[in-house]
Amino acid sequence: MDVLILLKALILGVVEGLTEFLPISSTGHLILAGDLLNFNNARGQLFEIVIQSGAILAVIWEYRVRIASVLCGLGRERLANRMVLNLAIAFLPLAILGLLFKKAIETYLFKPVPVALAFIIGAFFILWAERRKHTVRVQTVDDMTPLDALKMGLAQALALIPGTSRSGSTIIGGLFFGLSRTAATEFSFFLAIPTLLAATVYSLYKERALLTFDDIGMWSVGFIAAFASAFLCVRWLLRYISSHDFTPFAWYRIAFGITVLATWQLDLVNWSVS
Numbered sequence: 596m597d598v599l600i601l602l603k604a605l606i607l608g609v610v611e612g613l614t615e616f617l618p619i620s621s622t623g624h625l626i627l628a629g630d631l632l633n634f635n636n637a638r639g640q641l642f643e644i645v646i647q648s649g650a651i652l653a654v655i656w657e658y659r660v661r662i663a664s665v666l667c668g669l670g671r672e673r674l675a676n677r678m679v680l681n682l683a684i685a686f687l688p689l690a691i692l693g694l695l696f697k698k699a700i701e702t703y704l705f706k707p708v709p710v711a712l713a714f715i716i717g718a719f720f721i722l723w724a725e726r727r728k729h730t731v732r733v734q735t736v737d738d739m740t741p742l743d744a745l746k747m748g749l750a751q752a753l754a755l756i757p758g759t760s761r762s763g764s765t766i767i768g769g770l771f772f773g774l775s776r777t778a779a780t781e782f783s784f785f786l787a788i789p790t791l792l793a794a795t796v797y798s799l800y801k802e803r804a805l806l807t808f809d810d811i812g813m814w815s816v817g818f819i820a821a822f823a824s825a826f827l828c829v830r831w832l833l834r835y836i837s838s839h840d841f842t843p844f845a846w847y848r849i850a851f852g853i854t855v856l857a858t859w860q861l862d863l864v865n866w867s868v869s
Contacts, residue, residue: 600813601812601813601816603632603634604642604646604812604813604814604816604817604820605816605817605820606628606632607625607628607629607632607634607642607643607646607817607820608646608649608816608817608818608819608820608821608824609820609821609824610624610625610628611624611625611643611646611647611649611650611817611820611821611824611825612649612650612653612820612821612822612823612824612825612826612827612828613824613825613828615647615650615761615762615787615791615821615825615828616650616654616762616783616784616787616825616828616829616832617760617762617763617828617832617844618717618721618760618762618763618766618767618841618844618848619714619760619763619844619847619848619851620710620713620714620717620754620757620758620759620760620761620763620848621647621650621760621761622643622710622754622757622758622760622761623710623713623714623757623758623759623760625643626643626705626706626707626710626757626758627707627710627855629643630707630866631864637802637805638805638810640705641798641799641802641805642810642813642814642817644794644795644798645795645798645799645814645817646814646817646818646820646821647791647794647795647821648791648792648795648818648821649817649818649819649820649821649822649825650787650791650821650822650824650825651787651788651791651792651825652822653821653822653823653825653826653828653829654784654785654787654788654825654829655788656826657784657826657829657830658784658785665678665679674737677737677739678736678737678785680741680744681739681740681741681743681744681782682744682785682786682788682789683789684741684744684745684748685744685745685747685748685751685782685786686748686786686789686790686793687748688745688748688749688751688752689748689751689752689754689755689790690790690793692752692755693752693755693794696755697755700755700756700757704756704757705757706866707855707859707866708855708856708859708866709757709758710757710758710855711758711851711852711853711855711856711859712758712852712856713756713757713758713759713852714758714848714849714851714852714855715848715849715852715853717758717759717760717763717848718844718845718846718847718848718849718852719845720767721763721767721841721842721844721845721848722842722845724767724770724771724841725770725840725841725842725845729770730773731773731774731775732772732773732774733772733773733774733775733778734775734777734778735775735777735778735781736778736781736782736785738778739774739778739782743772743774744782746768746772747765747768747769747772747774747779747782747783747786748786749768750764750765750767750768750769750771750772751764751765751768751786751790752764753768758852761783761787761790762783762787763841763844765779765782765783765786766779766780766783766841767779767841769782769783776836776840777836777837780832780833780836784829
């Protein structure tokens, strides 16, 4: 296996793990990083989607006791049944819209400049959410109703626009809908499990012709890097939200988006646009 390919896999794995659960868009960062690393062909795009499973494993491990409790109580305990129902409801909007519009979105929006614009626009929604009066109606994930779950699912569907951020859409949407910061963040974590696993399985099936045994080293490096960095990020984020808001992430998004647009406009970086 080419050492350069392994290095690219390591970098992209770390980028995926560090950005998947923060409101800064892992897809956006991966598109930009893949563009810089010249790894944005079909093989690279499949790799970027599949290494999400490493990040998801980090969430599953962090919440392994809670997940095991839900699975063991399914069909017998009200809270376990409600959690599974809520996740199923929240998963549907993105799944349906993704199947309908995935090709068009990938054709027109999976480019650095549209991603940069989405970074900036999304930042202003975060600032708006943090500066408005936040009335908490739902303290914990267990307090959520199916209607709350549907609203979160609709918010997550905005993440079909690369650069918007799946976690950002659900967390900030949760704040608008009256969820506590902790409830919105934790539900975003739980919702990521079926959402990203489904995306991984779908991509593997659709692009199975691109899979070769020669890429096992690349997959392994990316998976491990995504898992390790995501695990550290999830632990950090849970501590962070106990005493901070998401405003710094908004300013980061604005600075990052402006940097991409400026380097494109000044022709300092040969971003691929069409």
